[in-house]
Amino acid sequence: xxxxxxxxxxxxxxxxxIFSGMQMTLILSATTLAIAMVLGLVIAVxxxxxxxxxxxxxxxxxxxxxxxxxxxxxxxxYYVLPIFFEFRIDAVTAVIIGLSIYSSSFIAEAYxxxxxxxxxxxxxxAQVLGLNQAQTFRRIVxxxxxxxxxxxxxxxxxxxxxxxxxxxVLSVGEVTRKGMELSSSTFRPLEIFTFIAVLxxxxxxxxSMSIRAWETRLARR
Amino acid sequence: xxxESAEPIIAADGLVKHFGPVRVLEGVSLALAxxxxxxxxxxxxxxxxxxxxxxxxxxxxxxxxxxxxxxxxAEPAPGPETERARRRVRADIGMVFQHFHLWPxxxxxxxxxxxxxxxxxxxxxxxxAAAEALLAKVGLSDKRDVYPQRLSGGQQQRVAIARALAxxxxxxxxxxxxxxxxPELRREVLLVMRQLAAExxxxxxxxxxxxxxxxxxxxxxxxxxGVIVEEGPxxxxxxxxxxxRAQRFLAQFED
Numbered sequence: 001x002x003x004x005x006x007x008x009x010x011x012x013x014x015x016x017x018i019f020s021g022m023q024m025t026l027i028l029s030a031t032t033l034a035i036a037m038v039l040g041l042v043i044a045v046x047x048x049x050x051x052x053x054x055x056x057x058x059x060x061x062x063x064x065x066x067x068x069x070x071x072x073x074x075x076x077x078y079y080v081l082p083i084f085f086e087f088r089i090d091a092v093t094a095v096i097i098g099l100s101i102y103s104s105s106f107i108a109e110a111y112x113x114x115x116x117x118x119x120x121x122x123x124x125x126a127q128v129l130g131l132n133q134a135q136t137f138r139r140i141v142x143x144x145x146x147x148x149x150x151x152x153x154x155x156x157x158x159x160x161x162x163x164x165x166x167x168x169v170l171s172v173g174e175v176t177r178k179g180m181e182l183s184s185s186t187f188r189p190l191e192i193f194t195f196i197a198v199l200x201x202x203x204x205x206x207x208s209m210s211i212r213a214w215e216t217r218l219a220r221r
Numbered sequence: 222x223x224x225e226s227a228e229p230i231i232a233a234d235g236l237v238k239h240f241g242p243v244r245v246l247e248g249v250s251l252a253l254a255x256x257x258x259x260x261x262x263x264x265x266x267x268x269x270x271x272x273x274x275x276x277x278x279x280x281x282x283x284x285x286x287x288x289x290x291x292x293x294x295a296e297p298a299p300g301p302e303t304e305r306a307r308r309r310v311r312a313d314i315g316m317v318f319q320h321f322h323l324w325p326x327x328x329x330x331x332x333x334x335x336x337x338x339x340x341x342x343x344x345x346x347x348x349x350a351a352a353e354a355l356l357a358k359v360g361l362s363d364k365r366d367v368y369p370q371r372l373s374g375g376q377q378q379r380v381a382i383a384r385a386l387a388x389x390x391x392x393x394x395x396x397x398x399x400x401x402x403x404p405e406l407r408r409e410v411l412l413v414m415r416q417l418a419a420e421x422x423x424x425x426x427x428x429x430x431x432x433x434x435x436x437x438x439x440x441x442x443x444x445x446x447g448v449i450v451e452e453g454p455x456x457x458x459x460x461x462x463x464x465x466r467a468q469r470f471l472a473q474f475e476d
Contacts, residue, residue, distance in 0.1 A: 126336075135340075
C-alpha cells in the first residue's frame, strides 16, 4: 500500500528560498544566452571563413563541443581550466563559461543555417545594383537570416534554463541546488523536487509553445 | 567628347571563362553601341548566361576584358585602376535575372528605392518619386506596398526591371527573364522590354524568345560551345542563317 504522507507545507514555508534559486537559474540562463549569442556569431563566421585554418578551427570547435557531454565540459572548466591558467574561478563563473561555450556551438549552427538560407541570387541582385559587401550583409542577408535564426535561438534559451540545473553539481545556488539543500534539511525530497520540476515545466513549456507558434507563422509567410 | 561617344557602351574582348576543367567561354567578343539591342540565342550550356554574368561583373574572366566606354572594368587580375573603374560603373550596368531575386523582406517600393538610397544617397522623397514613376511605367502602381510573394511571376519580373531601372543604368542585361514564367505571363514582361528598347535603352538580352529577337533585336548573336558562331541583323540571321549549326538550331522552332 502507498502509505506516504504528503507534507506540502514545506513548499510554501520555503517559497522565498526556492524562488531565490529560480532567480539565479534565470540570471544564469539569460547571461549565458547573451554571451553564447556573441560567441556563436564568432564561431559561425569562422566556420564560413575563406582561409582554411580559420574554417577548420570554427568547424572543429563546434564538432568537439557538440559531441561531448555538457556535464563533462562544466567539470572541465571548473577543475581543469584553473590548473592550466593557475587561477581559481568561482562556480558561478565556471557554469557561465561552460554553458556559454556549449550553447554557442549550437547557436553557431543556427546562425550558419540562417545565413545560408538566404539565396545567393539575393546577394547578386544587391551586388549588381552597386551595394557593397557590408551593405548587402546588413540590408539583405541579415534581416532574412534573423527571421530564420530567432526560433532556434529561443529554443536554445529553453535548453539553457534546463541545463543550468547542472550548476547544482558545482554547488551553484540555482533552483535545483536549493532543492537539494532544502530536501536534506527537511527530509521532504518528494514534495520539493516535484514542485521544482513543475516550476521548470511552467517556465519552459509556454516558451516552447510560443516558439512553435512563431515557427508556424514564419513558415506561412 | 565625340571620341567618347564612338566607344561602345559595353564591350567584351576575347572573353574566356573556365570553371576548373569546364570551359564555358572560349573567346567571345561583342560590342554594344548606344541604343543597340543585342539578342544572344543558342542551346542551353552554350555559355550565354556566363557571358552575361561576366558583363554584369558577377564572374571574373579567365582571360579577356570587359570595357565600358573604352575603360577596362574587368580582367583576369584586376589592378587598382580597373578596381576603381569597376566600382565607379558598377551601378551603370543593370541586370534582370531569370528568377527575379526580389528581396522578400521588403515591399515592392522598398525593393526599388533600396539601391538609389544606399548607393546614390538619394533622399527618400526623390527615391520614392522615381520609384512611383517606374512602377507606373511597368503597370504596377497599385502594388507599391505589397510584398513580392503576393505577386505573380510576371509582376515580380516587372518589379525587378523597375528596380534595375531605378539606378538609371547605361545598359541593361536580361538573363532569360521569361524562362521561369508561364506563357501567359511572358507577354507582359516582353511588352515592358519592347517599350524600353523603343525608348532607346541599350540592351543585352539572353533569350529563348525568337519572336522578340526577330522583332526587337537590332542584332542577333548565336552562341554554341562557348563561342559566338554567327552574328548579324535579325532579318538575315533568321531568314538566311549562314552556318549549319545555326540552321539546325533554328529548325527546332519551325512547326
